[in-house]
Amino acid sequence: MTLLDTASTTSNDSGIPLGGPSLPQVRRLVTSIPGPKSQALLARKSSAVAAGVGTTIPVFTVAAGGGVIVDADGNSLIDLGSGIAVTGVGNSNPRVVAAVTAQLAQFTHTCFTVAPYDSYVEVAEALNRLTPGDHEKRSALFTSGAEAVENAVKIARHYTGKQAVVAFDHAYHGRTNLTMALTAKNMPYKSGFGPFAPEVYRAPLSYPYRDGGLDGVTAAKNAITMIEKQIGAANLAAMIIEPIQGEGGFIVPAEGFLPTLLAWAQANNVVFIADEVQTGFARTGAMFASDHEGIVPDLIVTAKGIAGGLPLSAVTGRAEIMDSSHAGGLGGTYGGNPLACVAALATIESYEEDNLVQRAADIGTLLTGRLNALRVNDPRIGDVRGRGALIAIELVDPATGEPDAALTNRVAAFAHAAGVLVLTCGTYGNVIRFLPPLSISDELLIEGIGVIAEALAAG
Incomplete structure (x- = not known):
């Protein structure tokens, strides 16, 4: 896990980081995931929110924009989920x-x-x-x-x-x-x-x-x-x-x-x-x-x-x-x-x-190129598929081709701990999906896929 620059984000008078384009586009970890403030909020959640309402990553958001989410502890995470494909134009889009x-x-x-x-x-x-x-x-x-x-x-x-x-x-x-x-x-x-x-x-x-x-x-x-x-x-x-x-x-x-x-x-x-x-x-x-x-x-x-x-x-x-x-x-x-x-x-x-249809196509080219390069050397990546900024990898047992949900969960957990939000899916629970906001930079995308590569290497 890489510890990035800990410089503070732009904030308003209350000290809460601002979202949108003003938010620094960096992955930055100042605490472990989850940090103490998110842990306290998680405890409140368990006492107030129905147990059937789960969460993908155990952090609480205070700001988001471009390609990052900032949590209550000041960690800045790369967003490869877009709230499940919702914030295509980015969080806090100025328009x-x-x-x-x-x-x-x-x-x-x-x-x-x-x-x-x-x-x-x-x-x-x-x-x-x-x-x-x-x-x-x-x-x-x-x-x-x-x-x-x-x-x-x-x-x-x-x-x-x-x-x-x-x-x-x-x-x-x-x-x-x-x-x-x-x-x-x-x-x-x-x-x-x-x-x-x-x-x-x-x-x-x-x-x-x-x-x-x-x-x-x-x-x-x-x-x-x-x-x-x-x-x-x-x-x-x-x-x-x-x-x-x-x-x-x-x-x-x-x-x-x-x-x-x-x-x-x-x-x-x-x-x-x-x-x-x-x-x-x-x-x-x-x-x-x-x-x-x-x-x-x-x-x-x-x-x-x-x-x-x-x-x-x-x-x-x-x-x-x-x-x-x-x-x-x-x-x-x-x-x-x-x-x-x-x-x-x-x-x-x-x-x-803002030409976002083309931006999605360009994101798809970048993602599939990077993920297929990983696939060449890792037979556990059974398939790379999707279109545009909707891309997935299916993880399998290389000997049998059977779905490997356990590996999928380990990769996602590693990524979350390293400050990269990814989502899993699939009938068999063995697919990692990439749904970045179309406002994300190439640099953040490349860094995020690099963390996935580290996660796969860690097994």
Whole structure:
């Protein structure tokens, strides 16, 4: 573990470090992780917060920006997680801060379904413009990714008059009752929380690293055969899929898989829903991951990177599908909150004006280059995959190819202790994912991957 320069960060009059671009972009450890202040806060957490609310790294944040997070003890950590792909434009992005500050002085809430405001409409217009396809679209705004997924399914069922929904192996769609049913992984997301919503079925995914190199078209036909035999197109309202699996392990389906599914769905009056909660908004080196294969979903679900850290989500889709619901059938008290809406408009402006789609692509080139170089000399790295600033390594037993969750946990723990925040994922718990903010510097990225190399060497 490297002990870096201990110079103080820029701070305000209260002594709390400022976030945003003013924050020094260095990894700096002044205490062990966690330090005494974070340990005290962890003790308070255990007494006040439900035990089911876990944390990835045992530190408490006081400032964040660029590519670093500063904790209560003054440690500055490299951020390779972005709050699970949320802060794509960075924490405390100046455009977002200015927009939210101005809105805060005007009003914080009226409920759009009671007394509407223009920023909600502007966000819907932006989403209709940005999402794949040039057909007429409509959007509805919500608060969380799971809430948007639930509404997408609700809309599809209402439009088709059918009930069944298909999700895919390794899927993650949320932790509410319906989205738990759609989610594949039992622990920690589903165990003990049933019974789950009915009429949810699962189909096989294309997983190139683990399905023997099966081509995408054949993999899709296998899934379609299962759907036709076990459910029947006449009963199927929707299929929902992440264009690149998130929690399931950053699995990129083989070429042809998604287009083949989409063509079948549209030929059978089945609504094709792309869950781009984690992959949307420049994250993959395109504005949406669907763009990589040229697919145009009927409905697209977005959240996470949409509003620079404020809670907002959306369903955007074909006008005839979105407009099929009766007035009052869609909504929610906080859906499209005005603070979140202006944050989204500023965030979208940053993606477009600050060339962040290209930045994500450049990050992907750097990450895959460095990680593949490690893979050449370390057979425990079974696969390097992903797109843009959404990259993962799958760690395995080199003798058998079996998932090595224990090694994955050791690597993550080493990185955290050394001041690098990384996230794990995967159905088998053996994937380390890299989701840096697009505002991070190349220098911090390279340093962060260097710590991962040290962790692997330490075993």
